[in-house]
Amino acid sequence: MDTSRRDFLTGAATVAGIAASGDVAHAEDHHQELPSDVALRVKSLESLLVEKGIVDSAALDALVDAYEHKIGPRNGARVVARAWVDPAYKQRLLANGTAAIAELGYGGSNGVDLRVLENSATVHNLVVCTLCSCYIWAILGLPPVWYKSAPYRSRAIIDPRGVLSEFGTVLPENVEVRVWDSTAEQRYLVLPEPPAGTEGLSEEALAALVTRDAMIGVAKVTPPQTGGRG
């Protein structure tokens, strides 16, 4: 990265506001380091909305902080681990996901409508939003880029076994695959199977094994020694 170029662009950003000179537009190629055209447009929009009393910058900070530090897959993992160790909780979770996650402090009274889908040795559930990016934000946070991308959205619905194998999840032929297309305001969470050999683990240790990918249904939860991704 060329410092004088960065200084030039920062200066240009300050002076010209959202002006997109050829150089600034080119900065999209280096968006980690340079204020890109889109970053400048966003800054300009925020200052306009603050000036007009439509948003409060502190509220934006709070929202970003909530997703970066409070709402995320660790919350979903806690729900899954509780269901693994507490059969009565699991029953309540499968019967009424919304109420059961509220027991652990997630969601809200006027919150998301959640259905929980249980994976087993014979049934494998997989969640997709073919039209956009619906996802159980309340306990998984914001979806990863691949979940919102054209390759996943287009193929998960027609070739779930092929997509699963790209994630390293190869299912026996006799397993029943159920793909759930989140086309409306009903949200879905996959309850993965507990991995073998973890019977003695504490709820906290189990929660640490549960991945975001397993709660979307593209992966299984693996025992601690083999690791996993996501």
Next chain:
Amino acid sequence: MNGIHDMGGMQDMGPIKYENNEPVFHATWEGRVYAMSAAVTATRKLRLGLRPPIENLSAAEYLRMTYYELWLTSLTERLVASGLVTRAELESGRAAPGSTKAAVAVSPAGAVAAIFQVPARREESVTPRFQAGQPVRARNINPVTHTRLPRYARGRVGTIYRDHGVFGFMDTNAYGLSDKPQHLYSVRFSARELWGEQAAPQDSVFVDLYDDHLEHA
């Protein structure tokens, strides 16, 4: 609309690109776009849903833009369509001289609380048109407006798996038009009904569809 966003079943979109240890936002501006959208939505002053402006983009633009670029486009279109800002203000980055301050901004606590308030379920009592176990056909409709009935399901026969209850109808309320509260169902289609013999016989696809999307089969 039969747009590129309705991509379920397409096959030439390339490999899934997986990122290890993916950050919540890849750049500061992405977080600001997300947060502005959420905070403006929480004012309840928007008269247009998130998706219609995105679905109105050309296919080439839609595929070129990143997710939060799509959101930014949608946010500016929604602000203008809802009378909250003008295009001249968007271009200048300043409030028009003499324009009144809206004073509708929600507080930090209110904005975060709104994450969990998704007012989609309705309290109205509406008679369901279908019952669990009943065969249904997804209607063959091709509106040029927003719809939650994906193309791959249209004309196909499935079974009502579950009645989710009464929800606002997003095909119309995305435009601030009639909310048309009605039952939303999980409809189960066999994978072979949708994709033919290439699909495994025991596999199925569940789609959430409203009364207005369905007819008796």
